[in-house]
Amino acid sequence: MNALPANPTDEGHAALIERLGSRSIVFVGLMGAGKTAIGRKVATMLSLPFMDSDQEIESVSRMTVPELFERYGEPEFRALEQRVILRLLEHGPQVLSTGGGAFVNAQTREAIAGHGVSVWLKADLDLLMERVSKKQNRPLLKNPDPRAVLERLMDERYPLYATADLTVPTRDDRKEIIASEVVAALCAHLGVDTIATDATSATTDEVRS
Numbered sequence: 001m002n003a004l005p006a007n008p009t010d011e012g013h014a015a016l017i018e019r020l021g022s023r024s025i026v027f028v029g030l031m032g033a034g035k036t037a038i039g040r041k042v043a044t045m046l047s048l049p050f051m052d053s054d055q056e057i058e059s060v061s062r063m064t065v066p067e068l069f070e071r072y073g074e075p076e077f078r079a080l081e082q083r084v085i086l087r088l089l090e091h092g093p094q095v096l097s098t099g100g101g102a103f104v105n106a107q108t109r110e111a112i113a114g115h116g117v118s119v120w121l122k123a124d125l126d127l128l129m130e131r132v133s134k135k136q137n138r139p140l141l142k143n144p145d146p147r148a149v150l151e152r153l154m155d156e157r158y159p160l161y162a163t164a165d166l167t168v169p170t171r172d173d174r175k176e177i178i179a180s181e182v183v184a185a186l187c188a189h190l191g192v193d194t195i196a197t198d199a200t201s202a203t204t205d206e207v208r209s
Contacts, residue, residue, distance in 0.1 A: 032131035041179035
């Protein structure tokens, strides 16, 4: 069983929130990386509100993301996405999950940099394919060769995602593990001390013995 990474105490959580101030923790990355699932876990761990930009877009437009793509096209969707994210960023501190293409927009990246701490959940192609193939609501993957589309998106977007404040590799593991790694990375980034969890301490003791 994988050990949880070093995790802050309640005082550490409070220090992390204090260092965060009014900024949001913003998850970026490709579809299937787990931004919403991990974002919810991190929000719960830190007792912060959670927002998902795609869900907010669907709420304000009263249409699903696929319907918006189909009716208005990707450029109009991206313009709406940008407006929604800029508005959401005014309400930190919070955890915010963004759509896969959001961070590609230079103005959105600039707004996130000014009002948030960005976290790239970096996933490999096989993991993404396994996850996105289970859902039929991915407008960009309505293609005879979705794997090739994902590869192209990775080539285009990974250099931009790499400019995020933090990069946390994600994989087929428990959400609690990945979320704890995100919190540990945030603590390191913001200068908050962490202490080992019992699981981590036990693993360290086993290595020493």
